[in-house]
Amino acid sequence: MSDEQTPESAFTHGVAEVGAATLTALRALEVAFRRMGPMGFEALRAGMAPVRERLEAALAEWHEQPLPDGLEDLGRRLREGAEAARAGLERAAAPKPEEILRAMRDHARAQRAMYPLRTVFPPLGRFFAEEHRWADLAALDPEPREGIRIGLHHAGGRDRDQRGGFVFYVPEHWDGVARWPLVVALHGGAGHGMDFLWTWLREARSRGFFLLAPTSRGATWSLMGPDLDAVPLSQMIDFVAARWPVDRERVLLTGLSDGATFTLLAGLAEGAPYTALAPVSGVFHPLNAVNGNLERAAGRRIRLVHGALDWMFPIDSAREARDTLVAAGADLVFREIDDLSHAYPREENAAILRWFDPALVPAGSPDAEAG
Numbered sequence: 001m002s003d004e005q006t007p008e009s010a011f012t013h014g015v016a017e018v019g020a021a022t023l024t025a026l027r028a029l030e031v032a033f034r035r036m037g038p039m040g041f042e043a044l045r046a047g048m049a050p051v052r053e054r055l056e057a058a059l060a061e062w063h064e065q066p067l068p069d070g071l072e073d074l075g076r077r078l079r080e081g082a083e084a085a086r087a088g089l090e091r092a093a094a095p096k097p098e099e100i101l102r103a104m105r106d107h108a109r110a111q112r113a114m115y116p117l118r119t120v121f122p123p124l125g126r127f128f129a130e131e132h133r134w135a136d137l138a139a140l141d142p143e144p145r146e147g148i149r150i151g152l153h154h155a156g157g158r159d160r161d162q163r164g165g166f167v168f169y170v171p172e173h174w175d176g177v178a179r180w181p182l183v184v185a186l187h188g189g190a191g192h193g194m195d196f197l198w199t200w201l202r203e204a205r206s207r208g209f210f211l212l213a214p215t216s217r218g219a220t221w222s223l224m225g226p227d228l229d230a231v232p233l234s235q236m237i238d239f240v241a242a243r244w245p246v247d248r249e250r251v252l253l254t255g256l257s258d259g260a261t262f263t264l265l266a267g268l269a270e271g272a273p274y275t276a277l278a279p280v281s282g283v284f285h286p287l288n289a290v291n292g293n294l295e296r297a298a299g300r301r302i303r304l305v306h307g308a309l310d311w312m313f314p315i316d317s318a319r320e321a322r323d324t325l326v327a328a329g330a331d332l333v334f335r336e337i338d339d340l341s342h343a344y345p346r347e348e349n350a351a352i353l354r355w356f357d358p359a360l361v362p363a364g365s366p367d368a369e370a371g
Contacts, residue, residue: 011071014062018082019121021055022110025085026127029107030346032092036100037309037341045093052089055082074117081114101190105160108195115152130206130350132362140205141172148176149244152197155236156215160192163218166236167197169211170244171204179245181357182210184237184274186255186262189220196256203349207360210246212236221255221262223285230266237273252356254278256344257312261285268293268300276301278352281342283313284321298329303355305348307340 028051032044059082067075088106091099111128118125118141125137133140150172156165174180183204187196193213204211214229214236216222222229240246253274255263260282267277268288277300288294302325306318315336322334333355337345353360 010065011068011075014058014065015074015078015121017058018055018062018078019124021051021058022078022082022085022114023123023127025051025055025082025089026107026110029085029088029092029103033100033104033107034343034346035339035341036343037311048089048093052086052093055086055089059083059086074120077113077117081110081117084110084113105192105195108198111198111201112194128202128205130202130362133206139173145176148174150174154194155239158194160194163215164232165193166212166214167193168240168244169197169201169204169213171208171210174208177245178208179247180209181250181252181360182212182237182240182246183252183254183356184212184214184233186214186221186253186259187216188255188257188259191215191220191256191259196259199256199344199346200349203353207353207362209360210240210244212240216262220258221265223258223261223265227265229262230269230272233266234271234273248273250275250357252276252278252352254280254352255282256280257282257342264288264302265293268296270296276303276356278303278305278356280305280344280348281307281310281313281340283317284324289324294324294328297325299331301331301356303333303335303352305335305337305345305352307342307345308336308338309341312342 028048032048036044062079084106088103088110091103091106114124115128118128122137126134129137129140150170153168153170154165155168156162183200185196185200187193193215197211197213200211200213214233217228217232237246237251241248251274253263253267254260254277260279263277263279263282265285265287266272267274270292279302304318304322304325306313306315308315310318318334318336322332325332335348335351337348
């Protein structure tokens with residue numbers, strides 16, 4: 001701190017520097033996760049280096065600054081978020097590809113820490129909103145209203161080691177009355193709802209829908225052996241619908257990898273509460289051919305998304321699933337993405353929502369023009 005700086009001004013400067021570096025890291029990691037694949041790891045690692053160096057330098061300087069009275073919580077959250085982002089960058093640069101999965105958890109942890117700061121740090125507010133809402137961020141966070149339950153709601157604990165619970169997100173601008181659609185988003189293998197929630201929160205907050213991010217009871221969804229997850233998933237929906245006005249005619253089930261595979265297994269089951277299914281980078285489980293799901297696929301709205309470069313579930317498996325579902329009479333849209341490996345294409349959220357419910361397309365946005 002220079003002689004001319006007060007502790008308060010030094011703190012303000014540090015917040016700006018660390019905040020900007022952390023946001024750059026969060027965006028860089030998001031790009032890295034979209035592009036990850038065996039052929040691209042080295043390029044991703046190289047791209048992470050300057051971002052990590054900038055964040056580490058900002059943190060090293062800021063760690064020397066005391067937290068002014070009354071700003072301890074802000075400083076603690078920013079430091080926690082910045083350290084998680086730094087850890088994510090470090091893991092993304094590691095020589096082992098599996099470290100990317102741990103980096104994803106760090107990325108989610110950073111967002112959890114920093115989300116409460118969105119109203120005091122406008123660039124962060126923009127990170128948690130789609131671009132068409134940037135001009136009116138204040139409308140996304142109106143003054144608190146008594147008796148209206150908004151924000152993040154946890155069931156089953158907040159510890160990543162706890163399985164079988166869920167996180168439910170109610171956008172802060174919900175008026176307490178409106179009946180909104182529900183998106184149920186299933187994580188991939190070894191994932192957690194607390195992490196996968198952030199894959200959809202930006203869109204839920206910007207467009208106005210309820211978001212449910214469950215966690216599988218085991219390390220992944222019930223793809224082998226007894227089905228331990230389908231009934232609890234339905235019960236979770238019943239639970240939140242009894243407390244918030246979920247539009248049961250607009251319930252989307254989507255998921256990534258194992259979550260996508262289970263989307264079809266659970267989504268086509270008899271009595272399933274979903275009105276549309278959007279599996280991403282999954283496979284068509286053989287059980288679907290013997291448990292009656294194929295018969296129930298007739299007329300069902302399904303949007304199948306898969307990468308042409310997928311190394312875990314090759315594209316031919318997705319094309320076979322497409323042909324099987326079309327032959328079964330499903331109302332199917334097949335989206336093959338040329339540059340996608342086994343990863344989540346975050347940019348597809350807008351297209352999925354446009355397909356699922358045109359009412360969720362913001363007027364005057366690029367999505368509306370896309371049709």
